[in-house]
Amino acid sequence: MAADTPRPPGISSGELSRVLAAFESIVGIPNVCRSGAALAAYRDPFAPLPGDDTFAPSAAVLPANVDEIRALLRVANAARVPLWTVSTGRNFAYGGAAPRLSGSVVLDLQRLNRVLDVDERLAWALVEPGVSYFDLYAHLRERGLALWVDPPASGWGSVIGNTLERGFGYTEYGDHAAAQCGMEVVLANGDVVRTGMGALDIGTAWTLYRPGYGPSFDALFTQSNYGIVTKMGLWLMPAPDAYVIGEIQFAHEDDLGVLVDTLRGLQLSGTIRQHAVIEGAIRRAAGLAPRARWYDGEGAMPEASVARMQRELDIGRWNLHYALYGDAEVIELQRRIVERAFAKVPGVRFTARRYAGKDEPQGGGDRNMAGIPSMSAFRMLDWLGDDGAHVDFSPLCPADGRDALRQYALVKARAAEYGFDYYGGFTAAGRYLHHVFAAIFPRAPHPQAARAGDLLRALMSDARAAGYGVYRSHLLYMDYAAAQYSFNDGALLRLAETVKDALDPQGVLSPGKQGVWPQAWRTQRGYT
Ligand code: ADP
Numbered sequence: 001m002a003a004d005t006p007r008p009p010g011i012s013s014g015e016l017s018r019v020l021a022a023f024e025s026i027v028g029i030p031n032v033c034r035s036g037a038a039l040a041a042y043r044d045p046f047a048p049l050p051g052d053d054t055f056a057p058s059a060a061v062l063p064a065n066v067d068e069i070r071a072l073l074r075v076a077n078a079a080r081v082p083l084w085t086v087s088t089g090r091n092f093a094y095g096g097a098a099p100r101l102s103g104s105v106v107l108d109l110q111r112l113n114r115v116l117d118v119d120e121r122l123a124w125a126l127v128e129p130g131v132s133y134f135d136l137y138a139h140l141r142e143r144g145l146a147l148w149v150d151p152p153a154s155g156w157g158s159v160i161g162n163t164l165e166r167g168f169g170y171t172e173y174g175d176h177a178a179a180q181c182g183m184e185v186v187l188a189n190g191d192v193v194r195t196g197m198g199a200l201d202i203g204t205a206w207t208l209y210r211p212g213y214g215p216s217f218d219a220l221f222t223q224s225n226y227g228i229v230t231k232m233g234l235w236l237m238p239a240p241d242a243y244v245i246g247e248i249q250f251a252h253e254d255d256l257g258v259l260v261d262t263l264r265g266l267q268l269s270g271t272i273r274q275h276a277v278i279e280g281a282i283r284r285a286a287g288l289a290p291r292a293r294w295y296d297g298e299g300a301m302p303e304a305s306v307a308r309m310q311r312e313l314d315i316g317r318w319n320l321h322y323a324l325y326g327d328a329e330v331i332e333l334q335r336r337i338v339e340r341a342f343a344k345v346p347g348v349r350f351t352a353r354r355y356a357g358k359d360e361p362q363g364g365g366d367r368n369m370a371g372i373p374s375m376s377a378f379r380m381l382d383w384l385g386d387d388g389a390h391v392d393f394s395p396l397c398p399a400d401g402r403d404a405l406r407q408y409a410l411v412k413a414r415a416a417e418y419g420f421d422y423y424g425g426f427t428a429a430g431r432y433l434h435h436v437f438a439a440i441f442p443r444a445p446h447p448q449a450a451r452a453g454d455l456l457r458a459l460m461s462d463a464r465a466a467g468y469g470v471y472r473s474h475l476l477y478m479d480y481a482a483a484q485y486s487f488n489d490g491a492l493l494r495l496a497e498t499v500k501d502a503l504d505p506q507g508v509l510s511p512g513k514q515g516v517w518p519q520a521w522r523t524q525r526g527y528t
């Protein structure tokens with residue numbers, strides 16, 4: 001083992017070598033990555049810090065099944081070597097597959113990649129961690145099943161990974177954690193638990209009724225380090241007879257307020273039942289043309305260039321993308337209700353595309369709303385036109401026009417101060433919006449990369465002062481974000497760590513994830 005290989009604190013290179021040899025005897029030598037390009041793939045591809053070892057794994061191990069996972073846990077517990085679980089490790093912009101605690105061994109579950117079952121009548125699937133949205137979509141297509149997946153912006157990620165991180169998509173099943181039903185989890189002590197109705201030996205409703213009997217645990221395993229999820233049920237959307245995908249363009253920056261207030265009414269009344277997307281002009285423009293066509297200088301794009309771009313590309317300053325699914329006559333009526341509600345906004349422009357259930361739209365955004373996975377998130381990397389990367393700031397926003405305008409003004413001003421465009425938008429889910437701002441930069445060691453990290457931290461502190469919190473965080477700021485949820489001297493984190501210590505006394509599962517540290521590693525907490 002090379003002397004400079006990252007190791008977990010307090011573990012000698014001899015101990016680590018013995019652990020990795022034991023891992024090799026469980027999963028086979030080719031399924032342990034110890035160095036080189038294979039191991040480099042487990043570093044954060046979009047790291048804001050150049051060549052940094054803060055989040056560097058010592059190795060990666062790829063088990064094939066639950067028994068191997070249990071055997072790995074026995075070794076890890078005995079040696080107190082931490083494992084960082086990923087399903088496919090595509091958590092780009094938040095750290096990729098890299099671990100929070102340097103020297104952890106990445107437990108990569110991509111070889112557990114079976115779609116175990118799909119029921120067309122009751123509209124659910126049961127999958128393993130290595131199944132991506134592309135895989136599940138292909139499986140449904142191959143079998144000719146009239147069911148849709150709800151893809152997030154990048155279809156290559158794992159269904160389980162995205163759901164556990166509480167990711168979201170764009171159809172009526174856009175709240176992924178809410179569409180989850182039933183889990184199989186391996187605990188740190190090797191015990192295998194099936195949640196809810198799955199605990200019945202001959203189960204019939206594991207994937208139908210989440211609560212089961214007694215305390216309900218599924219939510220405990222989302223954004224947490226309490227277990228290794230090896231199977232998960234999810235509800236799928238029955239393919240609709242027809243759908244409409246509409247775009248509404250708003251001319252002015254401050255139209256965001258009326259847009260959000262009107263949309264909230266339409267979502268709470270049930271007229272729009274999916275996750276509608278509000279894109280700022282720059283995010284809308286990405287993928288249509290590169291930034292350099294309007295501005296190639298230092299700092300954020302000036303207002304005059306944004307206005308020129310908006311005119312030349314014929315896009316709105318804000319662009320609302322929504323979808324209606326169901327019977328063709330009903331959705332036509334709903335479309336009219338939607339357009340009537342927004343017609344009061346001066347300068348508003350409407351387009352709507354009508355599809356039969358089996359049609360396949362071509363554009364990436366429309367495809368996502370039609371349940372077809374794409375890689376639309378990556379169009380943001382074309383914006384700068386070189387080897388780009390991004391980190392995301394994702395504050396939760398009340399679905400109130402005043403809050404949306406306030407968050408937007410705050411983020412835009414702070415981003416400009418650090419030399420970044422406002423590349424952002426909101427995903428609307430009724431009572432709340434997911435506000436996502438991407439700080440896009442040329443890859444480290446470019447100085448703008450480090451500035452992106454600094455900007456993220458400044459934004460989190462601004463947001464907190466205004467009463468907002470993030471729903472997810474990059475590895476860099478997991479502790480900082482957790483500390484912001486500080487009611488009663490941090491009672492929430494105290495509870496999380498009490499549970500952590502009860503379930504994982506040796507602290508082997510993903511230490512530091514979401515700011516939750518086991519007793520053994522608590523001194524590693526850092527607010528950076
Ligand atoms: P994706 O590839 O879908 O983006 P990842 O595999 O990167 O998702 O997982 C995102 C995060 O979710 C991981 O960093 C990890 O903390 C958590 N996670 C992923 N899969 C599991 C799992 N099977 N069990 C427990 N936690 C998981």
